[in-house]
Amino acid sequence: MSEISLPRIQHIAASGVVAAVGVWVTYVSFTQQPAQAFLFPRLIATVFVILALWTFIKACLGWSKVGSGLSARDCKRLVVGLIIACIYIFWMAKGLGFYTATAIAFFVLLSIYDPAPHTALKSWVKRIAITACFIAVMYGLFAKLLTVYTPREIFF
Amino acid sequence: MDFLFYFGDVFTPFNFGLLILGTVFGLIFGATPGLSPTMTVALAIPFTFKLEPAAGLILLGALYTSTVAGGAVSAILLRIPGAPANIATTLDGNAMAKKGEGAKALQLSFLASLVGGLFGVFLLITLTKPLSEWALIFGPSELFWLAILGVTIIGSLDSKSLVKGLLSGCIGMWLATIGFDDMLGAQRFVFHPALGGGINIIAALIGLFAIPQVIAMFAGGRIDSAAEVIKVQKHKVTDAVKELWNRKRAAGIGTIVGSIIGLIPGVGGQIAGLVAYDQAKKFSSEKDKFGTGHSEGVIAAEAANNAMVGPSLVPLLTLSIPGSPTAAVLLGGLLIHGIFPGPDLFINHADVAWTFINSMLIGQILMCVFGIFVAGLAAKVAQVPKHVMAAIVLALAVFGSYSVQSSMSDVYVMATLGVMMYFLERFGFSAAPLVLGLILGPIAEENFAIGSMIANASDGLAPYFLTGRLNLILIAMVIASIVYSGWMEVRSRRYTSKEEIMQ
Numbered sequence: 001m002s003e004i005s006l007p008r009i010q011h012i013a014a015s016g017v018v019a020a021v022g023v024w025v026t027y028v029s030f031t032q033q034p035a036q037a038f039l040f041p042r043l044i045a046t047v048f049v050i051l052a053l054w055t056f057i058k059a060c061l062g063w064s065k066v067g068s069g070l071s072a073r074d075c076k077r078l079v080v081g082l083i084i085a086c087i088y089i090f091w092m093a094k095g096l097g098f099y100t101a102t103a104i105a106f107f108v109l110l111s112i113y114d115p116a117p118h119t120a121l122k123s124w125v126k127r128i129a130i131t132a133c134f135i136a137v138m139y140g141l142f143a144k145l146l147t148v149y150t151p152r153e154i155f156f
Numbered sequence: 157m158d159f160l161f162y163f164g165d166v167f168t169p170f171n172f173g174l175l176i177l178g179t180v181f182g183l184i185f186g187a188t189p190g191l192s193p194t195m196t197v198a199l200a201i202p203f204t205f206k207l208e209p210a211a212g213l214i215l216l217g218a219l220y221t222s223t224v225a226g227g228a229v230s231a232i233l234l235r236i237p238g239a240p241a242n243i244a245t246t247l248d249g250n251a252m253a254k255k256g257e258g259a260k261a262l263q264l265s266f267l268a269s270l271v272g273g274l275f276g277v278f279l280l281i282t283l284t285k286p287l288s289e290w291a292l293i294f295g296p297s298e299l300f301w302l303a304i305l306g307v308t309i310i311g312s313l314d315s316k317s318l319v320k321g322l323l324s325g326c327i328g329m330w331l332a333t334i335g336f337d338d339m340l341g342a343q344r345f346v347f348h349p350a351l352g353g354g355i356n357i358i359a360a361l362i363g364l365f366a367i368p369q370v371i372a373m374f375a376g377g378r379i380d381s382a383a384e385v386i387k388v389q390k391h392k393v394t395d396a397v398k399e400l401w402n403r404k405r406a407a408g409i410g411t412i413v414g415s416i417i418g419l420i421p422g423v424g425g426q427i428a429g430l431v432a433y434d435q436a437k438k439f440s441s442e443k444d445k446f447g448t449g450h451s452e453g454v455i456a457a458e459a460a461n462n463a464m465v466g467p468s469l470v471p472l473l474t475l476s477i478p479g480s481p482t483a484a485v486l487l488g489g490l491l492i493h494g495i496f497p498g499p500d501l502f503i504n505h506a507d508v509a510w511t512f513i514n515s516m517l518i519g520q521i522l523m524c525v526f527g528i529f530v531a532g533l534a535a536k537v538a539q540v541p542k543h544v545m546a547a548i549v550l551a552l553a554v555f556g557s558y559s560v561q562s563s564m565s566d567v568y569v570m571a572t573l574g575v576m577m578y579f580l581e582r583f584g585f586s587a588a589p590l591v592l593g594l595i596l597g598p599i600a601e602e603n604f605a606i607g608s609m610i611a612n613a614s615d616g617l618a619p620y621f622l623t624g625r626l627n628l629i630l631i632a633m634v635i636a637s638i639v640y641s642g643w644m645e646v647r648s649r650r651y652t653s654k655e656e657i658m659q
Binding site for chain 1: 202203205206316317319320322323326327329330333337339340342344345370371373374375376377378379541542543544546547548550551554555558559562564567568571575579580581582583584585597600601604605608
């Protein structure tokens with residue numbers, strides 16, 4: 001038996017997760033009460049689970065040809081940004097306040113993904129200036145123009 | 157001629173100012189690779205909360221119109237299409253710029269966009285009213301099938317894989333059922349407290365369209381992404397007008413192809429541009445020049461992608477079925493103001509509907525005028541490095557989704573859906589049918605529930621939903637869209653090697 005390729009394993013995993021969600025949705029739709037409230041979800045869940053299992057079986061058989069999956073290089077590049085984005089959204093925004101958190105996350109993301117050498121002082125000054133300008137614009141737009149009251153834990 | 161009565165509303169200082177603002181920013185955002193028209197409109201929705209419905213829609217409509225046209229700037233000067241709709245423009249536009257005809261290519265692209273755009277909006281004006289009157293005969297069963305048709309048509313035509321497209325639509329429809337059931341008040345699929353109130357459409361739209369782009373930019377890594385802008389020489393606008401007149405056949409082909417494609421739900425500007433380019437080449441006496449910097453290629457492609465804008469809104473305004481992802485986002489913009497498009501729109505909110513449509517007509521002219529003068533600035537902005545753009549879009553997505561209801565739950569939902577969509581897209585799933593499912597799900601469910609009650613009091617469920625001329629036509633269309641897409645997929649697979657299939 002030939003070795004299973006990485007994209008094929010990824011396809012199996014992705015379609016497996018979708019199929020598991022489909023099975024759970026179907027189970028809940030057909031077991032929860034009141035039944036009348038789940039009439040439409042039952043209709044959707046039936047089609048959902050059929051298509052999801054079909055996709056999963058196709059992936060297991062190696063017939064999934066649409067979607068290139070994720071390369072190791074892509075994963076390595078995006079993982080840092082994704083972690084920072086998640087910390088920013090799920091913890092910092094509420095914990096530190098929107099503007100402080102945004103300034104920190106914005107500056108960190110800029111510093112990590114900026115192709116300019118990290119040893120150059122000029123590039124750090126540029127990043128600080130871009131961050132300051134951006135936060136000023138966001139504050140002007142959301143706090144002053146749209147008067148959106150965002151969580152403000154520290155500073156502003 | 158109802159629309160003529162509401163022209164004055166477009167020219168109030170505030171509305172006209174918004175129209176100009178939307179046009180200029182749309183041109184700049186459109187020229188920025190990675191900022192698609194759908195994403196731009198989705199990110200702009202929070203800025204319309206405080207505005208009157210008509211003013212909010214004017215801003216969103218102007219952004220939609222000008223982002224599509226603005227994409228030509230980066231296509232011509234940077235060889236990077238600003239949006240998928242501008243792919244065909246790159247073929248000849250960039251070659252013209254390299255030959256020193258960049259200014260001419262830009263002027264022709266905006267003039268052709270104006271011709272196509274005006275015709276598209278005229279089509280919108282002429283078709284919307286009679287179609288909305290005709291739509292009054294639709295009952296709950298027909299509206300249910302219409303919502304299903306909207307999801308299946310986008311699921312089958314917009315995705316490379318029919319099954320994954322339809323599955324994306326199902327996921328969207330399931331997501332729409334999360335929260336409280338409207339009829340009985342029962343909780344459904346609330347597996348986290350953040351989902352107690354259901355999934356907010358605007359937050360979901362922002363997440364589904366913006367976050368995958370942000371992650372894709374992260375995946376690009378530390379690469380100097382600033383492309384080189386080709387310098388342009390001066391060119392007289394009057395000469396460009398003469399050139400367009402001499403190439404009227406290409407403009408005509410682009411306009412007609414774009415308008416027809418715009419009317420078909422699910423078929424986007426990318427297809428319109430490419431089909432128009434291909435047809436213009438077939439009918440041209442200078443076929444050999446296409447691809448080498450021939451003006452007809454730019455004219456046909458740009459006329460088509462802007463001609464598509466107006467007709468793509470016809471199904472939304474008449475039947476409340478968004479025919480494209482951008483139309484779905486616009487529907488979100490309407491819903492937050494308590495306006496539900498459909499047959500009643502021109503009776504209950506005629507002022508809002510006609511002011512919006514009229515603004516799109518004026519917006520086309522402004523797009524052309526500003527486009528010619530803002531193109532240079534737009535090209536400079538298009539050079540904003542990807543890592544800066546990613547950080548900006550991420551912050552805008554967080555602030556935008558929070559400002560919908562001042563709720564952190566919306567931000568969490570936005571982020572979760574966005575991350576999920578990025579990974580799903582890597583495996584062939586598509587955001588467009590998922591969004592359509594999310595938006596059309598409640599419409600389908602509501603009409604299914606009303607239809608069930610009527611059916612239980614009369615002949616039963618099956619006869620009510622599966623008989624009747626209109627029901628049968630809609631069911632046939634659902635089946636036809638699936639069969640056609642399946643057939644196309646099988647046909648294209650014939651040309652795919654076994655190794656590719658087996659990976």
